[in-house]
Amino acid sequence: MDENFWRNVPKIFCDNANMAVTGGVGNTFLLALLSGGNAQTFAFTPEHIKRFAQLINHHVKKYEDEHGVIGVEEWDPGTKSPFQISDLKDSSGSNSKKK
Numbered sequence: 001m002d003e004n005f006w007r008n009v010p011k012i013f014c015d016n017a018n019m020a021v022t023g024g025v026g027n028t029f030l031l032a033l034l035s036g037g038n039a040q041t042f043a044f045t046p047e048h049i050k051r052f053a054q055l056i057n058h059h060v061k062k063y064e065d066e067h068g069v070i071g072v073e074e075w076d077p078g079t080k081s082p083f084q085i086s087d088l089k090d091s092s093g094s095n096s097k098k099k
Contacts, residue, residue: 012035013035014034015034017031017033019032026045028043028044029043029046031044
């Protein structure tokens with residue numbers, strides 16, 4: 001796809017992601033991409049998810065080769081996105097943290 005496609009395609013900021021694997025014959029990988037309170041879930045075959053992982057790794061490496069290593073902490077499955085922390089505001093919408 002050319003650069004104009006990527007420039008013009010509508011974009012949604014993904015602030016979190018989650019994945020699950022269904023059991024049984026013909027396992028399916030489920031990938032949920034979250035944006036605020038909304039999620040879009042995609043189903044992949046094992047072969048397709050492996051190719052997807054290769055695609056992501058390829059583009060991350062290409063980016064790091066051009067811009068330097070992306071500094072992130074080691075991934076922890078229990079880490080919450082800062083955009084998903086529910087205690088930042090109370091129900092009135094004001095900041096519930098006391099300074």
